[in-house]
Amino acid sequence: MPISDSTREQLDELVARYPRPRSALMPMLHLLQSIEGEVTPDGIGACADAAGVSAAEATAVASFYTMYKRRPGATHHIGVCVNTMCGLLGGDAVYDALAQRLGVGHDQATEDGAFWLERIECQAACTHAPVMTVDWEFMDDVTPSSAVDVVDRLARGEEVASTRGPVIRDWRASERTLAFPEDGLAGEGTPVDAKMLAGLAVAKERGMAAPGVPDPAPTAGPEATA
Amino acid sequence: MTLTPVITEHWDDPELYTLAGYRRYGGYRALATALKTDPDALISLVKDSGLRGRGGAGFPTGLKWSFVPQNDGKEHYLVVNGDESEPGACKDIPILLANPHSLVEGVVITAYAIRAKRAFIYVRGEVPAAIRRIANAVAEARAAGLVGTNILGSGVDVDIVVHAGAGAYICGEETALLDSLEGFRGQPRLKPPFPAVAGLYASPTVINNVETICNIPYIVDRGVAWFRQFGTEKSPGFKVMAVSGHVNRPGIYEAPLGITMRELLDYAGGMRDGRPVKFWLPGGSSVPMLTAEHLDIPLTYEDMAAAGTMLGTGTPMLFDDTVSVVKAVTRWLEFYKHESCGKCTPCREGTYFITGTLERFEHGHGSDAELQTLTDLCGQIAGRSFCALGDAAATPYPAAMKYFRDEFVAATTTPADEQFDPAASYVFAGATAR
Numbered sequence: 001m002p003i004s005d006s007t008r009e010q011l012d013e014l015v016a017r018y019p020r021p022r023s024a025l026m027p028m029l030h031l032l033q034s035i036e037g038e039v040t041p042d043g044i045g046a047c048a049d050a051a052g053v054s055a056a057e058a059t060a061v062a063s064f065y066t067m068y069k070r071r072p073g074a075t076h077h078i079g080v081c082v083n084t085m086c087g088l089l090g091g092d093a094v095y096d097a098l099a100q101r102l103g104v105g106h107d108q109a110t111e112d113g114a115f116w117l118e119r120i121e122c123q124a125a126c127t128h129a130p131v132m133t134v135d136w137e138f139m140d141d142v143t144p145s146s147a148v149d150v151v152d153r154l155a156r157g158e159e160v161a162s163t164r165g166p167v168i169r170d171w172r173a174s175e176r177t178l179a180f181p182e183d184g185l186a187g188e189g190t191p192v193d194a195k196m197l198a199g200l201a202v203a204k205e206r207g208m209a210a211p212g213v214p215d216p217a218p219t220a221g222p223e224a225t226a
Numbered sequence: 227m228t229l230t231p232v233i234t235e236h237w238d239d240p241e242l243y244t245l246a247g248y249r250r251y252g253g254y255r256a257l258a259t260a261l262k263t264d265p266d267a268l269i270s271l272v273k274d275s276g277l278r279g280r281g282g283a284g285f286p287t288g289l290k291w292s293f294v295p296q297n298d299g300k301e302h303y304l305v306v307n308g309d310e311s312e313p314g315a316c317k318d319i320p321i322l323l324a325n326p327h328s329l330v331e332g333v334v335i336t337a338y339a340i341r342a343k344r345a346f347i348y349v350r351g352e353v354p355a356a357i358r359r360i361a362n363a364v365a366e367a368r369a370a371g372l373v374g375t376n377i378l379g380s381g382v383d384v385d386i387v388v389h390a391g392a393g394a395y396i397c398g399e400e401t402a403l404l405d406s407l408e409g410f411r412g413q414p415r416l417k418p419p420f421p422a423v424a425g426l427y428a429s430p431t432v433i434n435n436v437e438t439i440c441n442i443p444y445i446v447d448r449g450v451a452w453f454r455q456f457g458t459e460k461s462p463g464f465k466v467m468a469v470s471g472h473v474n475r476p477g478i479y480e481a482p483l484g485i486t487m488r489e490l491l492d493y494a495g496g497m498r499d500g501r502p503v504k505f506w507l508p509g510g511s512s513v514p515m516l517t518a519e520h521l522d523i524p525l526t527y528e529d530m531a532a533a534g535t536m537l538g539t540g541t542p543m544l545f546d547d548t549v550s551v552v553k554a555v556t557r558w559l560e561f562y563k564h565e566s567c568g569k570c571t572p573c574r575e576g577t578y579f580i581t582g583t584l585e586r587f588e589h590g591h592g593s594d595a596e597l598q599t600l601t602d603l604c605g606q607i608a609g610r611s612f613c614a615l616g617d618a619a620a621t622p623y624p625a626a627m628k629y630f631r632d633e634f635v636a637a638t639t640t641p642a643d644e645q646f647d648p649a650a651s652y653v654f655a656g657a658t659a660r
Contacts, residue, residue, distance in 0.1 A: 017387055019301075019344065020427060022409035026392050030351070051409060064411040064567075065392035067351050079352075083313045084511065084557040085470055088549055090652035121395065121561055122313040123352060126470035126543060127477050129653065136352050143654040164323065165355035177354045178390040181361035186243065191323040191355055197238050198477025199467075202493045203229040210230035210464065211455050213448045 003046040007035055011050040014179060022051045025061055027179040029068050034175035039068045074109040074116035076154055077171040078102075079133035080147070083122040090143065091130035095119060097144035098132075101151060115151060116171070127195050128163075135174040137162035140193070164191045227485040229493060230456060232464050233440050234480045237324040243359055245366040248327035254372055256443035260335040261380040263446075266296075268339035272442065274450045276462040281307055281398075281435030282315075282510060282538045284461075284527045293422035294340045294430045302342035303431040305407065305421075306333060306439055308349035308356075309391055309398040313511035313561055315539040317468045318436040320478055322349065322356035325440065326363035330386065332439035334373060335446060337384040340432050344385055347436075348403055351391040361388040395565035399613045400433040402567065413569045414613035437466055457483035461526035461537075469494045471544035472501065472653070484529075487542060488521040498653070501546040505629065509538025511558045512618030514625035515551075535625075548650040550642040551630040555622045556584040562619035573616035576607040580623065587634060590641035597634055601627070 010031055014024040025047060032043035039062050041055070048058035062068045080095040081087065087095075099105055102115050109116040125131045128140035132147050139150060140163040153160050160168045166188035177183045194201075203209065231237075241247030248254070260268055273288030294302060306329065310318040321329065329347070337345045347364075349357050364386045367373040375383045389407060391397050397406045401415035404426050425431020441463060445453050456464045461483040467490065470476045474495030481490060487506065497503060503518040508525060513536040516523075523533050530537040545554065563577040580603050586592050600623050608620035627634060636645055 020408070023389075023407055025409035026351075026406065027390060030390060030392065053409070061409065061411055065351075065394050067391075067393035082557070083561055084554045085313060085543055087557055088545075088554060088648070088651050089471070090654055092648065093652060120352070121564060122311055122315075124310040124316045124319040124350070126314055126316045126541070127468050128316075129470060129476075133352065136354050138353075138355060162355065174354050177358055178351050178392075181354070181357045181388055181390065182365055183358055186358050186362035190240075191243070191359060192237055192240065192320075195475075195477035196320045196324060198475050199229050199479030199481075199493065200231050200234055200237055202475075202479070203231050206228075208228040208230070210232045210235065211452070213452050 003042055007032070008046065008050070011046060015050050022053055025051045025053070025058060026065070029062055030175050031179035033068060033073070034172045034179065037172060038072045039070050069116075072109070072113065073171055075114050075170050076168070077116045077118065077133070077135050077174075078151060079118050079120035079123070079136070081121070081123045081129070081131045082119045085122070085126040086129040086131050089129040093144045094130050094132060094142055094147045097148050098151065101148045114155060134160065134162065134168050135171045137166070137168060137174065138164040140164060140195075162189055164193055165189045227482060227489055229479060229481050230464050231480045232444055233321065233325060233328060233437070233466055234478060242324060243326055243363065245327060245363070245370055248325070252447065253327055254331055256447035257331050257334055257372065258378060260338060260446050261378055261382055265339045265341055268335065268446070271450060272339070272445060275445045275453045276460075277438065277441055277445065277453070278461065278527060279435055280437035280441070280465070280540065282312070282512070284537060287434060287438055290422065290434070291336070291340050291432055293420065294432060295423065296341060298430065301344070301427070301429045302340055303426040303429055304333060304337045304340060304342045304345040305403065305426060305431055305433045306345065306347040306436055307398060307400060307403055307433055308347055308360075308436045309395075309403060310436070311350055311395040311398055312539055313558060314470065314507060314543040315468070315510045315541045316470065317466045317478065317539065317541050319353055319356045320468070321436055321440055321466060322360045326360045327367065328440045328443055329360065329436055330363045330367045330373065332442035333386055334377065334384045335442050336432070336434065336439055338382050342432070343383050344387070346387050346389050346407060346426070348389045348391060348397070348407055350397070351393055357388060357390050364388055394567070395561075396567045396615055399615060402613070403433065404431065411567070413567045416612070458524070458526050458528070460528045465525070465540045467525075468541040469544070470541070471506070472498050472546040472548075472651070473544055474498055483526050484524040486522050486524055490525070490542065491521065491544065497544065497546055501548070504545050504547045504549055505551060505626075506542055506544040507538075508535055508542055509540045511561065512614070512621055513538040514621055515629070517629050546651070548646060550646040551626050551633050552584070552587055552637045553642040553646070555626045556581070556588045558622045559584050559619060562615065566615060566619070570612035570616065572607045573611040573619065576603055576616065577619045579603055580619065584623070587637040588642045590637060590639055590644070592634065592638040594635070594638060597627075
């Protein structure tokens with residue numbers, strides 16, 4: 001697909017964010033992916049032009065990072081963490097259930113282009129294991145049946161909300177957020193959940209608190225021993 | 227030892243993520259104080275606090291700042307490492323979600339202290355939820371004159387760019403992160419020169435972890451003596467700990483360094499069904515595992531080192547006796563193999579061979595000779611790789627062999643899934659074996 005003037009303007013906007021144009025390469029690739037549904041040779045060319053590097057150099061970057069898809073992505077990206085914590089606490093069963101339901105394996109898209117299934121590495125949410133992601137939004141504490149239910153509802157076009165974020169849009173919209181993160185959704189959903197408040201709840205229950213500022217405040221502490 | 231919520235104290239206020247919410251609790255008061263303080267005095271303050279990096283290595287933060295040459299006429303940069311991807315580590319992303327302004331305030335203070343006009347917050351790409359929260363906080367702070375030019379009328383300029391990664395654990399390594407931020411493949415650089423001298427765009431650069439920077443406003447606002455009430459002489463302060471695994475209440479717990487795993491486990495409701503702790507890791511898959519006999523050792527940098535492990539990210543993972551250690555270790559190695567950047571041969575080839583060998587054990591096809599082969603392979607990666615990822619990959623197997631050799635021997639004939647029913651380690655009800 002030829003790169004539109006509007007796209008080129010957005011690429012320039014990303015370049016302007018950084019002291020040096022090449023630093024904008026990663027957000028540019030996220031943006032192109034959101035517009036074109038994959039990282040295409042044309043897209044790489046446009047990014048390379050804006051960054052002032054060769055297409056080969058931009059391709060080397062695009063091929064290094066796993067989030068860039070160099071074949072058509074699906075409407076929804078489904079990730080299942082199968083690292084030790086999530087996988088052994090049930091992520092393996094979640095992945096198997098989704099693979100069976102969708103009829104695809106790791107890093108494959110369904111024929112209708114609705115879902116792309118991927119075994120993913122640690123998602124920094126081990127407290128919420130097993131974790132699944134939909135378009136990279138958190139779906140915490142899933143079970144095989146709740147995970148299948150999520151894709152079924154998405155397939156029917158129903159509204160599905162992330163457990164710690166907004167209502168699921170689609171993969172391209174999430175990719176756009178990575179290039180332009182001020183997407184107006186920061187206040188959506190409940191990004192701070194009970195597990196993130198677990199310690200605070202125990203502290204309140206047991207009347208624990210951090211000590212206040214000493215009074216009168218001493219002027220200096222002991223010397224650092226590092 | 228009691229829990230001591232500081233960074234997490236007001237997380238139950240759903241508006242904390244907004245500027246107004248953060249200001250309700252004294253937010254940006256420290257910034258006003260800092261801007262009236264000499265930058266060198268701020269560096270000394272943080273040195274005196276004894277704050278150590280919360281990203282895993284535990285390097286003294288103030289010392290790191292002091293390595294940046296001052297009055298050198300060069301552009302300086304502050305880069306915040308929010309590439310949290312280490313298996314087990316899940317405390318920076320929650321901070322970004324719940325209390326992003328504490329990071330923004332800490333970034334502006336730190337940038338001012340090291341005389342940087344530009345700061346970058348590099349967040350792994352797989353968490354748009356966290357990225358939009360921190361970007362929103364930066365935008366709010368900019369609109370309120372707390373970020374940008376002439377901050378609070380002080381004449382100080384600090385701009386912040388939120389940068390999304392694109393799926394690469396290696397970018398948590400600070401020089402790989404810099405290459406990534408410069409628009410290259412995320413591969414580590416040879417050190418020296420260290421980033422403090424030649425970092426981003428070959429300019430003096432400080433790279434600090436998210437949680438480390440979030441400590442700064444509290445230290446500036448409340449002082450060194452207050453900060454040193456928490457923790458030990460060598461490990462002062464409090465820690466946002468993420469407790470995961472077979473515990474009854476997994477989640478975020480903030481406590482002074484020096485709390486024991488047993489105390490923390492009690493706050494987390496104990497192990498599910500009263501089962502025993504089989505093995506646990508104090509801070510990520512890159513630190514050697516411990517067992518139930520180590521639950522009473524204080525969680526400090528020095529005590530963990532004395533026990534033969536590391537505090538790491540301070541995010542303990544606990545596994546009960548339903549888990550196959552062979553399978554757990556194999557999964558971690560599959561991760562390191564996947565995430566090895568390929569730059570250096572020991573790590574690229576070593577993770578490939580270790581993983582393949584471990585997978586044979588997992589399926590009951592290991593051999594006694596290969597137990598030694600694995601030890602040798604790990605020995606040839608540790609200390610011989612370009613960066614710490616190689617060392618990390620060489621860690622799980624020897625640590626597991628120290629305590630669970632019998633299980634690896636058993637895996638020469640019996641698959642891990644036959645030794646341990648996988649469904650028994652699932653955390654949801656009605657789980658059935660595959």
